[in-house]
Amino acid sequence: MTGYWLAQVNVALARHEMDSIHMQGFVSRLEEIDSLADHAPGFVWRLQTEEGDSTSIRVFEDPLMLVNLSVWENLEALRNFVFKTLHVELLKNRSQWFSKMDTNHLAMWWIPHGYECRRNDPCT
Numbered sequence: 001m002t003g004y005w006l007a008q009v010n011v012a013l014a015r016h017e018m019d020s021i022h023m024q025g026f027v028s029r030l031e032e033i034d035s036l037a038d039h040a041p042g043f044v045w046r047l048q049t050e051e052g053d054s055t056s057i058r059v060f061e062d063p064l065m066l067v068n069l070s071v072w073e074n075l076e077a078l079r080n081f082v083f084k085t086l087h088v089e090l091l092k093n094r095s096q097w098f099s100k101m102d103t104n105h106l107a108m109w110w111i112p113h114g115y116e117c118r119r120n121d122p123c124t
Contacts, residue, residue, distance in 0.1 A: 004110040005044050006072045013099045014064040018055055026090065026097040030055065033087055037070065040085065042077020046070040071111065 016022040034054060037043055047069035048054045059067050072078040081087055 003113055005113060006075055006078060006108055007069070007111050008072070008078060008106070008108045009067065009069045010106040011060075011101070012066045012068070012094075012105065013062070013101060014066055015097055015099055017063065023097055025093065027055075029090060033090060036085055036087065037081060040077065040081045042073035043081070044071040044073060075108075 014023060018027055031052075034046070034048070034052060037046060046054060047057060047067070049056055054068060055066055057067065058065075070078075072081075082091070
């Protein structure tokens with residue numbers, strides 16, 4: 001869609017705390033995958049702490065509920081990152097680390113180019 005970026009948010013329910021040995025296979029890849037996203041063609045922005053951590057931001061009372069929010073130039077760029085990079089390895093193994101959700105856990109919407117994305121007021 002010309003003149004717009006694609007924002008996406010997804011939530012996941014971790015099976016264990018992030019510092020648990022059971023989550024080590026996921027956590028050990030986070031820096032690599034986040035860096036891959038940051039440098040992916042079509043990447044615009046992602047919600048993260050000042051240290052670059054996207055998993056320590058809590059928006060739900062349940063500490064096992066994680067949120068991922070990112071902005072991309074278009075759907076093709078997001079699709080390529082998710083399914084055609086090393087990110088797909090985490091998807092294939094997600095049942096080891098995350099419980100299956102019984103409700104909607106992904107949303108996407110278009111935002112006009114030039115929206116400023118900030119941690120406390122994302123993409124406004």
